[in-house]
């Protein structure tokens with residue numbers, strides 16, 4: 001800690017997902033020494049499926065000079081089309097004027113690009129370090145890892161995801177993510193009999209489940225399903241039933257809907273099927289910081305996967321946290337960070353909760369939804385979505 005200014009000089013960043021490397025690179029740029037500590041034994045290879053990265057996420061990546069590295073591993077999309085079960089178009093969301101498109105990226109490639117960018121900048125990542133405890137005194141904070149080792153610094157940053165340990169170290173009564181009514185499944189496929197969607201992601205509010213798909217010009221494609229379920233379904237429970245069971249089950253559930261589910265499910269290799277567990281909403285009642293510990297990314301604010309905003313909000317918060325720590329003494333830095341970030345992330349989390357409710361709608365709610373959605377979307381001006389997608393960050397501008 002700088003004893004004259006009260007500003008921090010060093011930070012262990014817990015978690016090597018998205019928020020972790022972005023925070024550590026932003027801190028390094030701010031002149032604060034940062035090391036990433038990741039629980040897994042090595043870099044995550046072949047994890048997860050594909051994801052959409054919103055333009056606001058790129059504005060955060062650009063703020064610390066890693067935007068092009070992420071663009072290089074991702075593809076621009078044209079937008080989203082929403083359909084009713086009978087194929088009727090409910091709404092279309094193209095790219096907004098003056099804003100970059102949302103880009104599609106495989107999760108493993110995104111992690112890889114961020115890991116490489118951190119490595120190139122000399123930001124160290126130490127693997128096999130699972131934080132279990134933290135101690136704090138007037139001189140600093142110490143992270144205690146499961147293997148008995150420790151790391152001491154001025155401030156400890158929890159970028160350890162939606163099931164964050166640091167969140168519980170800050171507040172032992174911290175809320176846990178809550179089941180949001182559906183379970184997720186998906187796969188990458190090669191399909192000969194479904195037309196390429198020209199960069200558009202199609203989403204259908206089906207009679208019995210929500211089905212989304214995109215087919216690329218080379219005949220590869222992705223699909224994912226949100227299946228309404230009465231109670232939480234873990235990845236383990238999904239796996240237990242086996243991919244072949246789910247492929248057949250989803251095929252039956254999608255059979256009355258006007259989608260290419262039949263072909264895409266038939267083309268799915270059970271070995272590569274992705275089980276995403278239950279969709280979850282995170283309560284906003286999370287304490288973001290205490291003393292010398294602070295949260296960022298999903299650990300602080302996880303919108304459910306339906307938002308398409310989790311990674312982008314994680315990147316935004318990571319960069320803003322580094323700016324605050326650069327410019328303000330510790331307690332003020334953490335207060336200002338929360339003030340800058342909370343209203344925006346809570347607004348997006350609320351919007352996503354509404355989307356989840358639409359996906360899990362029963363028969364009556366479905367009829368109302370299908371009647372109202374086209375009117376709502378027709379009335380809404382495209383600019384009304386700009387607040388979400390435009391979030392430029394001038395990294396060098398001082399934080400007031």
Ligand SMILES: Cc1cc2nc3c(=O)[nH]c(=O)nc-3n(C[C@H](O)[C@H](O)[C@H](O)COP(=O)(O)OP(=O)(O)OC[C@H]3O[C@@H](n4cnc5c(N)ncnc54)[C@H](O)[C@@H]3O)c2cc1C
Nearest residue numbers: 015017018019039051052130131160161297298305310311
């Ligand atoms: C099915 C699904 C689809 C999604 N689709 C999208 C999408 O299309 N667009 C989008 O923007 N977002 C999407 N998301 C959300 C997005 O993945 C998250 O918001 C994002 O990964 C958050 O980044 P993070 O770094 O905060 O957390 P994570 O990416 O979860 O990283 C946390 C890291 O911390 C490590 N860790 C955990 N505990 C410890 C510990 N005790 N000690 C040390 N390290 C630890 C983990 O191993 C991990 O590497 C989706 C999520 C899911 C589940």
